[in-house]
Amino acid sequence: MSIKEELTVSPINPLNGFSLETIGDDHLYTGLETPLKPDAFKHSDEVKKQRIALLFEEIMDVMGLDLSDDSLKGTPQRVAKMYIDEIFSGLNPANKPKITLFENSYQYNQMLVEKNITLYSNCEHHFVPIFGKAHVAYISSGKVIGLSKLNRIVQYYAQRPQVQERLTNQIAEELKHILGTEDVAVIIDAKHLCVSSRGIKDEASATVTSHYGGKFGTPQKIAELQNYLKD
Numbered sequence: 001m002s003i004k005e006e007l008t009v010s011p012i013n014p015l016n017g018f019s020l021e022t023i024g025d026d027h028l029y030t031g032l033e034t035p036l037k038p039d040a041f042k043h044s045d046e047v048k049k050q051r052i053a054l055l056f057e058e059i060m061d062v063m064g065l066d067l068s069d070d071s072l073k074g075t076p077q078r079v080a081k082m083y084i085d086e087i088f089s090g091l092n093p094a095n096k097p098k099i100t101l102f103e104n105s106y107q108y109n110q111m112l113v114e115k116n117i118t119l120y121s122n123c124e125h126h127f128v129p130i131f132g133k134a135h136v137a138y139i140s141s142g143k144v145i146g147l148s149k150l151n152r153i154v155q156y157y158a159q160r161p162q163v164q165e166r167l168t169n170q171i172a173e174e175l176k177h178i179l180g181t182e183d184v185a186v187i188i189d190a191k192h193l194c195v196s197s198r199g200i201k202d203e204a205s206a207t208v209t210s211h212y213g214g215k216f217g218t219p220q221k222i223a224e225l226q227n228y229l230k231d
Helices: 045-062 075-087 147-158 164-179 219-229
Strands: 101-103 111-123 129-139 143-145 184-192 207-212
Touching (some): 143 164
Antiparallel strands (some): 101 143
C-alpha cells in the first residue's frame, strides 16, 4: 500500500458512546490504560509523521493560513515530528525506558523521595499543555532504582495525551511493578492550559492528584511525606 493510500482519513467515532455535547469541557477519565486502537502500531513512525503533516497542512489551510509563507511552510512537518518523536513519544512501547535495579546494599528501609520532577504533558481533551511537578517516593523491598530512572518513568507516561488522574496512577503502578512493592507514592501538582488559556481562563488554579500505596496509606506516612515536600 502506498503512503497516499494510507493517508485516507477515517471518520472518528465518539468515545464509548459519549457525544461531544455530553462531554463538553468536563474532565472525563475512562480507565488506567491510555485509550489506544488495537492496530495503533500498524504504521511506522515515519508513515505516521507523513500522515500527520498532510492532515495538519489541511487544518492550517482550512484556517486560512498561507502555507507558501516562509514562516509557515515547514510547520506541518515540524508538528508531525514533534508529535511522534517528542511530546507523544510515550505512546510507543518501544520508547519505554530500560530499568536496572540494584541490591539495597545500604539496608536503607525508610522512604526515598524524588521531588520536583519537571513534568510536561498534554491534555487529551484539547491537546494543550499540562505542566508542573511530580513527586515520587518508595520504600525498598530489597531493590533500589537509579534516581534518574524515576524521572524517565514520569517522562515516559507524561509524553502522551493524558488525564492527570490517569498519569498519576500509571506512574504509581509502573513503579510498583518494577520495584516489587506496594509501598509507592506519587503526587502531581500541575497547571492545565485548557483551564488557564481557554474556557474559564483561570490562571491561578492548579490541580493536585495523589496515589498512596502500601505503607504510604497511613496518616503518619502521608504527613511524613508531605513534610519532606515542603520547600
